Amino acid sequence: MEGEALKGHLEMLVLAIVGAGPAHGYAIIDALRRRSDGVFDLPEGTMYPVLHRLEQRGLIASHWTSDGRRRRVYQLTPAGRRALTQHKTDWFTFTKAVAAVLEAV
Amino acid sequence: MSTTDPIDEFLFQLQAALSRYRLIGPRWRRRILLEVESHLRESAEAIRAAGWSRAEAEQEAVRRFGRADELAKQWADINQERAQSMLKSFIGTLAGVTTLCALFVVGHTLAVPEGSLLWIGTKFLIGGVTVLQGILTLFYLGISGISRQTLTLGAIGLLSLGFIVTGAGSYEALQGADAEYWVVMLGLIMILQACATIVDVGKLPWKIA
16 A cells, blocks of 8 residues: 555554554554555554654553563553544444445446 | 664664754653664564574664654654644643733723723623634634634734734823723733634644534
């Protein structure tokens, strides 16, 4: 998928991955790549500004862990969970509508 | 910082790129660098496990990460948003404090005899400010369909009005008129609210929806 097209949805995707359980940046990027079968393959560094923006908005929280390697682990906040639910609702409504239009052709 | 391997070299470049943005403070820079280093080392290890040499793996991890200058710009944008938010909070707080002060002063001014010119003027000014406050509240609540252009024009109008009221109040006060200083405060409230709106408009998409 084109980088620019993906960037608009990256925050929602990151919230979804972190929503599945606490994870550090590398694991989040890895999960994004694996779950999309390699379709979502952005420069890895792009993920960190997204994570930091979500953190500043209070949608995720983070802390350092040090089990062998020092990592910053991110997890969803209650506000983040609400935002994720809203994103999912909006997304499914949108894709359903687009599919209905395309199938009619 | 040593520049003996590709990861250290990249971290050095990233540190230099981040340092170019004053909004990214030293503490925030340090966190970014620690997090990026941890990521790059883990990524290089995973690549090595696939059979690459150490030097090649580190080079590949850096390549996959992206350009230091582009990433630094993205972090700077985030801090810009944060700074705007803090500025908005500051102006809002200042406007609130000024409103409270003005209301206190208005209370004193209303002690003038009912029916006098000052009493009538006070009524109209309070009414006017209430209407403006109401309009601004509606702006902040995000009325669907109000364009950024309308908001900007409204804020500029309010700013102009604020300057006129402040100027008129200041002039009257300098002429020695009694208790006209509260008019200056009302003017200042308008200016502050207009500034808060302008700061907000800078962050809004073209349409509020």
